[in-house]
Amino acid sequence: MVTARDLGMEAVSEDQTIGLRYPKTMEDAVATASRLWRYDVERREFLIGSVFAAGAVSAASRDWLIGSPREELAYTGTGTHVSMSDVEQVRALGDEFERLSHTFGSQRIRRHMVNYLRYDVGPLLKKSRSDKVGRELLNLAAEFTAAAGYMAVDCNELSLAERYYIQALGLANAADSRSYGAQVMATHMGHLALYADHPREAVQLAEAARAGTRNGDEPLATAVTWVVEARGYARMGEARACQRALSQAERHFCRSNPSEAPQYLQYFQQAYLSDAFAHCFRDLDQPDSASKFAALALRDLPQTHTRRRAINTGILAHASLHKKEPAEAAAHGIEVVQLTQQLHSPRALSRVARLRRDFIPHQKDADVATFLEEADGLLKRASV
Template sequence: MVSTGAVPNLVFRQLRGQRSAGEFAAAVRRAAREIGEQVACDARYIGRVESGEIRCPNYAYERVFLHMFPGASLADLGFSARESVRGRGARTVSGPPPGPGDGPHGGTDDTDHTDEESDVLRRVFMMSGTATVAAASLGLGGTPASAASLTSLASLPAQRRVGESEVSAVEQAVRRIRVLDDRHGADGLYRQAARPLKAAYELLDAGTTTRRATADRLHAGAGELAISVGWLAHDSGRFDDARSHYAEALATARLAGDAGLEAHAFCNTSFLARDAGRPREAVRAAEAGQRAARTLGSPRLLALLALREAGGRAGLGDRTGCDRAIGRARAAFERGPAGGDPEWMSFFREAELELLEAQCWSALGDWSRAARHGRRAAALQDAHFTRNLALYRAQLTGDLARAGRVDEAAATGHQVLDLLGRVQSSRIRGMLAGAARVLEARPGGAAGAASFLTRHKEVASAT
């Protein structure tokens, strides 16, 4: 509950105008993407700002808000000066901890948590398998953690009660894993990310939450964490592990009656089934996901699920069914973003739509059409999403090679190799290796691609 010392931010409320809190939150997320920031703004966060609970935003939100309102200062937006809310002595709010994007790891200065168990849990979720450990394992700097310290970080203290702080720690772990995956790929993250996942499910098993809303958020957070870890397994070629994690998330969704989590689990299950060569299962999972998503108010989610269905139908050789699913996906996508769009779908922009369509035509053997969509995907992709930039170009390299565009394929392949020093993804390396095999099999050994093939062999032998 907000104390009587909290002063509503009426200026910020006026800036929202006639938009709902959810609509305004979607606008904040779009603005963040425009400048390469990662914020998970939702209606709850907007409410906390307007109520005065958040007196000063963290640095990421500050950059987004100043981008949305050029020329304005934080004071102009109704916020307090950062120095006036810094530290424990300035705290005027008791109750829920920071929401999406807040907390000590996001740069917020207006809240502090003194509960010892919460601090331990925060270190478990924020450091074990995410920022600190991942940085060391990916060669991003920092001091490598010892096995003993990892064991300590992943050990949960005895819990008397699971509250808002613990749930927020789970939610932040999901966000940090997603950001690291976007930038660097899955291979160096998977083993470490399994640690906070284990801790999250231990919290669920403890069954000591006292509020239904807190329990619902914990189920949703644990399920999303299972999907995130499943995706890391998926992208690093551990398909059995991925299938297990996605099934765990689906079971959590069913137990909690969470349609959004259920749709997400089916979406990833469909994707995995397609990559694992089970196209009929991919179609069924995508259809189940669409049924779960119908009441969620997110046309973009329905678009993504329709594309998952299209991918499965392409794998079955069903060109007509694939084309129809793509048509439904494009129609839904054109309806634009909505307040019901889930946070995890921040990656699903026009570039991703083009990539997924390219993959459909590639599976159907229409290489030239696939390459056209692949070029659009690569041209549209935000350079901040390094992993996806490498992925899109790897897909394009293969389609160009199969379409007989040898020189263009080689040039695009070089671009992928340029990115592999920063991206660790078995999936991307496998796609590029497939393109190299196609070029090698061409008459004359694809003389125009000789430098790419030589360089690819050197990189492959070094990994």
């Protein structure tokens, strides 16, 4: 008898689901993440063409909440012994890739991050180390796997991002870092659910992140979960629930000191809180408040955060349109085009195309016509 395994069918099926199952042990987490990185470097066709699977994130969040006992993270592998100095070098280069992504977009940077994970971080995970070094190394692997997932989002590859986030969650669990796991659940998986138009799931992920943190109440981490919850409610048009969540986010943020928070949370400063408020008020069709908070975000954002500046300028353009101010909206829209020209980001281009559609009812206005011409030129050049 010739079985499906003899024909290679089971192996193909397993490959195609790589990354969609939550790994429950350190060995499984390292093996699965390593395979995902390798397949991504090879640009396997099933990774490029797959669609977002809403149930996979929910299943992973359930498994994370259940948790598993802490494993010994010391490891006797092959080759040299990994030191804390090695871990610091991993951090330095991975952080540089993330910085470049914020400034220039992810289309060109992402492949370098994935190669870094595949050829530099992956081999270190299989070498000898102490328990302390193992914890730090696995946590960094989780952080940069999540960063690669965010870069996939910026490239409009939501299914690939989903796989990366699930494996980042597994690696955080392997590192015994409930706090970073909660960050993956809320910030990364929650925002992915929003991008994929599953706002109810975003709310549930934020709630699960708070419920699953066992290491006490870190104010900034808690503020992040409430931000994601607020954005989910705003997307569903539930204004009162959104306002309650925003109030909680602001309260916890005011109790925090970002400079004393874990490194992976230090990005969340006043500009990002204002950004979240702006997104919520945009989705609730409150253009005055959206404009106010988008302007505050732009005031506090570093000039090097080109992608985020383009997003908030787009909110200003959208709000001005809703306030019946097409000339001002067009001026903001032209600035969005100029910022997006500096990026290699398919998602940023998608936002320009979406903003362009909002302007169509006002296309006879001379200022709007100039914006439409600029936007069309950018989109045409990008498609070549």
